[in-house]
Amino acid sequence: MEQAGDSGRPRRTLQSVADAVGLSVNTVSRALNDKSGVSEKTRRLIKAEAERIGYVPNVHARSLVLGLRKTIGVILTDLANPFFNDLVSEIENQAIAAGYTLLLLLSDEDPERERTAVNTALSAGVDGIIGVPVQGPTNPWSAVVNAHIPLVLVARELPGFQVDLYSTDNVAGRRMTTETVLRSGAKDIVLIEEDLKISTVAHRIEGFRSAVEAEGLRFHPDQVSMVPSRRTRRGASLWRGEDAYRVARDLLETGRTPDAFLAGNDYFALGLYAALRERRIRVPEDVLVIGWGDYPFSRFLDPPLTTLRLPAVETARRATSRLLALIDGSATAEVVEQYLAPELVHRASTNH
Incomplete structure (x- = not known):
């Protein structure tokens, strides 16, 4: 039995x-x-x-000794991303209020570390898991489903994998930033994104392209400049401004000066600002710049950066509420998939 x-x-x-x-x-x-x-x-x-x-070891006795009873596992790709910092902070707030503790594990954007993290959470006897998938060549999350452990994904989807998902509406967000510079008269727009094969990047490129084409302009592949992925380095280190700086510098050295740059995150905007200053290209007089993420330093840049504020706290609240309902059996049976709207924060980098 x-x-x-x-x-x-x-x-x-x-x-x-x-x-x-x-x-x-x-x-x-x-x-x-x-x-x-x-x-x-x-x-x-x-x-x-x-x-x-879906067998996992019975570790209830060990869990009691370690104080891990009533535990939610949280598996993130990294904590360098301020969005994930805000996410895990709010998950913890919600979990503590419900009488749970967190077991936080990191995959470092590495599929093997992701598999280890999933197995560690299962072996620890967690009651449920909130996870950000690496989206690598394998899907270790199926082991969670097979073990009948409640699972909610956040930020990134796994196509064809029927589990609950809460994510930013990246298509709408990138469309919003693109439409902003188009309305200001920009025609030549460059999107700087990380060369990472994940759904969030793909969706942002999709939103960019759809906004450009809706304006009656032709989308060119050279409108997207890719920053080398963090996965090419050992571990998923913090996004570095110099990565985007080199990409922007190389583009500007060709003699091309776009009307606007859309940065894949606000760290990229830091590097972009430096490349523009070197060539005495003024923001916003000569070129418009919009970031992504609304990181704490963004409003202190010169000029302050127009950027997209992401719904990290609301994502965490909904994901945690759903997971707790799955754990106590009160959740509806239908798989929930929600894409939350981001907010455009207007600052001087897009004001003439």
């Missing part, structure tokens, strides 16, 4: 795995704990079957 967790969801046991493979519980335990006395072929069979049926 399957055991049930605190929320009534079925939990797979060692006996479940043993029954599935037709071997003893002792053999299954030795295989899953990489102990001797089990052939490699049998070990692989047992581990594959355990993963298929």
Whole structure:
């Protein structure tokens, strides 16, 4: 008989795995704990079957010792992104109010670290998980679903994976920033984005293109300049202004001076400002600049940066509320997918 967790969801046991493979519980335990006395072929069979049926170790006793009962796992790609800082802070506020603690894990934009983080959360016996997927070549989040652990994704989607999602409406946000400079008369617009294969970047490029074409202008691929991805470095370090600086400098050295730049984040705008100053190109008199994120330093730039404020706090509130409802069984059965509207903050970098 399957055991049930605190929320009534079925939990797979060692006996479940043993029954599935037709071997003893002792053999299954030795295989899953990489102990001797089990052939490699049998070990692989047992581990594959355990993963298929969603078995995770029963660690309730250990969880009590560690103080991890009533715990929500939060798996982020990194904490360098101010959006994720605000997100996890509000998740913690909501979790504490509901009597939960957080287990925070980072993937560093690395698919293998992501898989490790997911397995760590499952092994810790968390009651539910809020996660930002790396969107790498594999989908370790299926192990969470197979283990019947409530899961809510934020910020990035996994197409074809039917779980709840709360994200910024990146298409609408980028369309909004593009329309702003178009209304100011800009024709030659350059979008500076990170060369990262994730849904958020793809959606922002989609919003940019749709706004340009809606104005009756032709979209050219050279209107999008890509900053080398953080995944090319060891670990997902903070976005660096010098990355965008080099991209903008190289573009300006060709003799081209766009009417407007749209930065993929406000750190990129820092580097962009430096490249423009070197060539004595004035903001906003000669070129308009809009950032993305409304980071704490943005209003202190010279000139203060027009940028997009993201709904991190509201995203966290909705995602946490949904997860808690999934945990206690009060949630509706339908998968929820919500894209929250960002807010354009007008400052001097787009004012003539």
